[in-house]
Amino acid sequence: xxxxxxxxxxxxxxxxxxxxxxxxxxxxxxxxxxxxxxxxxxxxxxxxxxxxxxxxxxxxxxxxxxxxxxxxxxxxxxxxxxxxxxxxxxxxxxxxxxxxxxxxxxxxxxxxxxxxxxxxxxxxxxxxxxxxxxxxxxxxxxxxxxxxxxxxxxxxxxxxxxxxxxxxxxxxxxxxxxxxxxxxxxxxxxxxxxxxxxxxxxxxxxxxxxxxxxxxxxxxxxxxxxxxxxxxxxxxxxxxxxxxxxxxxxxxxxxxxxxxxxxxxxxxxxxxxxxxxxxxxxxxxxxxxxxxxxxxxxxxxxxxxxxxxxxxxxxxxxxxxxxxxxxxxxxxxxxxxxxxxxxxxxxxxxxxxxxxxxxxxxxxxxxxxxxxxxxxxxxxxxxxxxxxxxxxxxxxxxxxxxxxxxxxxxxxxxxxxxxxxxxxxxxx
Amino acid sequence: xxxxxxxxxxxxxxxxxxxxxxxxxxxxxxxxxxxxxxxxxxxxxxxxxxxxxxxxxxxxxxxxxxxxxxxxxxxxxxxxxxxxxxxxxxxxxxxxxxxxxxxxxxxxxxxxxxxxxxxxxxxxxxxxxxxxxxxxxxxxxxxxxxxxxxxxxxxxxxxxxxxxxxxxxxxxxxxxxxxxxxxxxxxxxxxxxxxxxxxxxxxxxxxxxxxxxxxxxxxxxxx
Numbered sequence: 001x002x003x004x005x006x007x008x009x010x011x012x013x014x015x016x017x018x019x020x021x022x023x024x025x026x027x028x029x030x031x032x033x034x035x036x037x038x039x040x041x042x043x044x045x046x047x048x049x050x051x052x053x054x055x056x057x058x059x060x061x062x063x064x065x066x067x068x069x070x071x072x073x074x075x076x077x078x079x080x081x082x083x084x085x086x087x088x089x090x091x092x093x094x095x096x097x098x099x100x101x102x103x104x105x106x107x108x109x110x111x112x113x114x115x116x117x118x119x120x121x122x123x124x125x126x127x128x129x130x131x132x133x134x135x136x137x138x139x140x141x142x143x144x145x146x147x148x149x150x151x152x153x154x155x156x157x158x159x160x161x162x163x164x165x166x167x168x169x170x171x172x173x174x175x176x177x178x179x180x181x182x183x184x185x186x187x188x189x190x191x192x193x194x195x196x197x198x199x200x201x202x203x204x205x206x207x208x209x210x211x212x213x214x215x216x217x218x219x220x221x222x223x224x225x226x227x228x229x230x231x232x233x234x235x236x237x238x239x240x241x242x243x244x245x246x247x248x249x250x251x252x253x254x255x256x257x258x259x260x261x262x263x264x265x266x267x268x269x270x271x272x273x274x275x276x277x278x279x280x281x282x283x284x285x286x287x288x289x290x291x292x293x294x295x296x297x298x299x300x301x302x303x304x305x306x307x308x309x310x311x312x313x314x315x316x317x318x319x320x321x322x323x324x325x326x327x328x329x330x331x332x333x334x335x336x337x338x339x340x341x342x343x344x345x346x347x348x349x350x351x352x353x354x355x356x357x358x359x360x361x362x363x364x365x366x367x368x369x370x371x372x373x374x375x376x377x378x379x380x381x382x383x384x385x386x387x388x389x390x391x392x393x394x395x396x397x398x399x400x401x402x403x404x405x406x407x408x409x410x411x412x413x414x415x416x417x418x419x420x421x422x423x424x425x426x427x428x
Numbered sequence: 429x430x431x432x433x434x435x436x437x438x439x440x441x442x443x444x445x446x447x448x449x450x451x452x453x454x455x456x457x458x459x460x461x462x463x464x465x466x467x468x469x470x471x472x473x474x475x476x477x478x479x480x481x482x483x484x485x486x487x488x489x490x491x492x493x494x495x496x497x498x499x500x501x502x503x504x505x506x507x508x509x510x511x512x513x514x515x516x517x518x519x520x521x522x523x524x525x526x527x528x529x530x531x532x533x534x535x536x537x538x539x540x541x542x543x544x545x546x547x548x549x550x551x552x553x554x555x556x557x558x559x560x561x562x563x564x565x566x567x568x569x570x571x572x573x574x575x576x577x578x579x580x581x582x583x584x585x586x587x588x589x590x591x592x593x594x595x596x597x598x599x600x601x602x603x604x605x606x607x608x609x610x611x612x613x614x615x616x617x618x619x620x621x622x623x624x625x626x627x628x629x630x631x632x633x634x635x636x637x638x639x640x641x642x643x644x645x646x647x648x649x650x651x
Contacts, residue, residue, distance in 0.1 A: 004546075005537035016525030329521045332482060333585075334510020334538040336503050424477035427517065 001339045010346035017319065021351060024312045024407075028355025031305030032403035033363035036395060038301040040367055042294025043390040049290050051385070052162075053283040057258035061276040062086060062251045062268045076272055078248040086251055089267050091260030096135035097248040101128035101234045103205060103241045104198035105227075111191040119175060125199045127226040130234025131158070135252060139219035142187050146216045148232035154190055154214035158228040161218040169384065189215045195237065205241060221252070250276065305406050312351055313410030316344055320418045327418050328426030337419035344415035345408050352407020356400035363399070367391055429493060429593050429624035430456040430479050436487035436647075437474055448474050449486070450647030458592065461615060461625040463635045466644035472628040473597055475644065479626060480513050480595045481505045493592045510539055514586025514623075518598035520578040522570040522585075529566040532556050532585045539589070549588075556584035560614060576607025583614055594618060596627045600634060612637050 001009075014021040064078050078097070087095035105126045110118030133146045136158050140146040146156045164186065168179035180186065190212050196205030213227070222228040229237075238245065253268070255261040265275045320327065327340055335343075367389040374388045435452040438445050448471040456462045466472050477483035478490060481497055484505070490497040493512035500508065515521075522531045532553040536544065557563050560580035570578055579599060586594055596615070600608035608631070616637050619625050627634055635641045642649040 001538050009534075009537065012523070012525045012530070325521065326523055329523070330534070330538065331506070332480065332509060332515050332521075333535045334506050336506040338503075339506075339538065424474075424483040427482070427521070428473040428477065 001335065001342065006339070006342055006346050007350070010343055010350055013319075013323075013343075014347055014350060020315050020319065024315050024351045025355035025358065027308035027311040028305075028352045028403045028407055029359030029362060031301070031308035031406070032356040032359030032399045033366070034304045034359075035298070035301035035402060036360050036363035036391065036399040037367060037370075037389065038297035039294065039395055039399075040363070040389040040391045042290065042297055043392070043395070044385060044388040046287075046290045046294060047390055048385040048388075049286045050283075053279070053286050057261055057280070058255045059280070060253040060255060060261050060265045060268065061279070062253060062273045063249070063276045064247070065272055065274045078251055078273065079245070082271070082273070083248065083251055085271065086253060086268060086273075089253070089264055091256050091264055092253050093256050094134065094252075094254035096132035096252045096254075097231060098132070098250040098252065099130040099231060099234050099246065100226075100249045101130060101229065101237060102243055102246055103196055103237055104200075104203060106194045106197040106199055107191055108194060108197075109192045111189045119177060123197075123199050126193070127223075128234065129223060129226040129228055129249070130231035131222055131228045132231050135221050136217060136219045136228070139221070140217035142217060144188060144214055144216035146230055148230045148236060150236070154212040155193075155229060155233055156216035157213045158217050158219050158222050159186075159215060160222050160224045160226075161220050162224050164218060166224070186215050187217055191215075196241065207241070302402070305402055308355075308403070309352070309406035309410035312348055312407045313414060316348055316411045316414035317417065319347075320344060320414045320421075324421050324426045327421045328423035331421070331423040332427060340421070341415040341419040344418045345411050348407040348411030348415075349404055353400060353404035355407075356403025359403060360396050360399045364391055364396065429458050429460075430454060430626060431491040432475075432479065432488065433490075434488040435475075435478060435490065437471070437478065437483070437485065448647060449478075451488070452644075452648050454479075454642070454649055456593075456624045456626050458624050459619050459622045460640070461619045461627065461638045463627045463629055463638035463641045464644055464649065465628075465630050465635065465641060470644045471647060472644055476595050476597050476626070476628050479593075480515060481508050510535055511589055512592045514583075514589070514591035514594045516579070516582050516586055516594065516596040516599045518601040520570070520575075520582045520602075522578055522581060524570050527567045527569050528557060528562060528573065528581045528584075529553055531570070531581055532588055534585060535589045553584070553588055556587045557581070559587065560584045561610075574607070576603050576610065579603055579607065579611055580614075583611065587618075592622075592624065594623050594625045596625065596629075598629055598631075599627065600629070600631055605633075608633060 062078065065076055083095055083097050086092065105128050107124045107126055133140070136146060140156070140158060144156050146158060149155055164180060172179040193211050193213055194208050195211055196208040198204045213229075219228075235245075253264055255264050268275055330340060330343070331337075370389050371387040375386070378384070432452060432454040435449050435454075436447065437449040438447045440446070452475065454462075454475070464472055464475065474483065478486050478497075479492060481492060481500075484497070493508060495504075495508055497505070523534065526534070529550070533549055536549040536553070554563060554566060557566055560583050562577060562580055562584065565573060565577060565581075570581070573581065579602070594615070599611055599615075603611065612634055615625050615627065619639075627638065629635065640651075642651060
């Protein structure tokens with residue numbers, strides 16, 4: 001029997017028993033809708049978590065050991081020599097040092113153009129860290145060069161991408177000041193700073209330098225709590241204020257592949273350094289929780305789809321038993337056992353696929369309502385995603401496919417029973 | 429067209445072996461109408477199932493439409509039924525969900541090897557319905573047809589593939605006198621065109637148009 005004929009006969013059979021077909025299709029629809037919604041929820045939460053806790057498994061953060069035998073084993077201090085040794089470890093593609101500025105820096109005024117977002121008279125103490133420009137190269141390609149500036153021009157700086165989100169969603173509402181205007185591209189914003197000034201009495205340097213800094217980019221690779229200067233600028237300021245070289249506070253190593261990262265971390269520990277896994281561990285914990293929750297919801301949804309398939313299987317089995325004479329007639333007219341089997345499976349495919357399509361459409365509609373409610377009913381907070389339910393095309397297709405496939409799998413036994421109908425006996 | 433030789437067929441019922449056919453011989457030539465009569469349970473339907481390639485569990489030799497049934501694969505048997513054999517049953521056996529035209533189309537839809545477009549099939553199905561006087565009822569479902577009309581739809585379905593052999597099991601058993609006569613006339617017409625017709629019946633009026641009437645008794649056919 002051709003596919004066209006097969007589907008035509010299957011469709012006619014389903015139409016003949018509309019009530020049972022509608023119940024079966026509804027079961028498949030519930031399964032597909034549940035699957036789509038639960039996985040969409042997991043994807044939405046996962047997206048938010050990844051934005052909130054960005055982690056790249058290829059990065060290894062090396063810090064000086066808190067307890068170290070120091071120079072005896074060649075470890076302890078993170079300096080240029082240690083950096084060179086770390087950079088030569090097998091599997092290391094890049095090694096970027098970071099140095100904390102030990103000179104106080106204060107911001108007495110708001111960035112130009114954002115005066116409204118700055119409480120009157122406020123001075124903010126700003127931690128500064130020097131980073132290797134190569135580490136933030138991907139985030140600073142927008143017109144402001146991230147290099148040491150010695151001609152009195154604005155010092156280029158990079159801020160944590162998360163800082164803007166936290167400022168807008170937490171700091172600004174708490175202080176009762178406006179957040180950054182929507183759509184504002186902060187790159188290029190300038191802020192006056194006083195290097196050497198401290199808000200703590202008696203802690204300011206004798207020499208305070210008035211400078212301007214210009215935002216060169218936002219990056220996930222710089223600390224949330226600090227403003228990042230080019231490393232050379234920080235080293236120059238240390239020399240200017242007669243500070244001895246404090247060494248690097250941290251070296252970020254980039255592995256060729258995620259699988260190399262644990263080996264590199266182990267090698268760094270053998271060299272006498274510690275590996276700071278705080279951010280990665282948090283991201284991993286969040287990822288694990290999100291993954292487990294999504295997995296549990298998916299299993300639940302698959303169970304529901306399985307139950308729908310069982311309902312279809314039972315219904316098809318009953319239908320085959322009731323139609324044994326009709327099946328025998330088809331055999332008398334020339335249907336093979338394979339045709340009969342295919343007919344029952346085609347009926348299940350139509351039920352599962354049709355029900356799955358309806359279920360996915362319903363799930364998508366419920367998802368839109370859910371996202372609308374999420375948007376309108378919940379308060380704003382950092383990294384709040386625009387939509388909590390994410391429906392990529394592959395999810396919609398997969399949900400329909402799972403509903404159809406499970407219905408077909410459920411119909412395998414009834415199809416085999418149909419193929420075993422003895423036409424001579426059934427027609428006599 | 430049909431050549432059955434020394435056919436035996438047994439069934440097991442509650443542990444007892446029942447031998448229904450005991451060395452039956454039958455030959456039906458093209459254009460011949462043969463009626464088989466016999467008591468209920470004498471094995472008439474079993475005989476039709478064997479001649480119709482629906483039952484392979486028999487002993488003896490069966491040649492139908494030039495093909496020796498023993499040794500044919502299930503696919504080959506299905507193809508033989510589809511191409512060479514038409515069935516007409518007492519209870520019509522129409523698919524209730526299909527209109528008359530679709531019921532007539534079924535053997536064409538099931539045809540293996542295909543090739544014939546659906547439109548051409550529809551034309552032939554309509555012609556078959558026209559031949560049995562039901563061209564105007566092509567879109568009617570079986571539930572809206574009388575018993576006689578249903579049987580004529582079943583005959584039109586059997587005619588679609590222009591079978592060499594027509595097997596009918598009590599074809600007039602559920603029909604009134606007028607409808608029954610129409611069906612019997614159709615059988616006569618088909619035989620004149622060369623179709624071999626084997627009818628199992630216990631009705632006198634069917635036997636009247638038959639070239640031969642055989643009685644199935646004790647598992648064998650007697651004149």
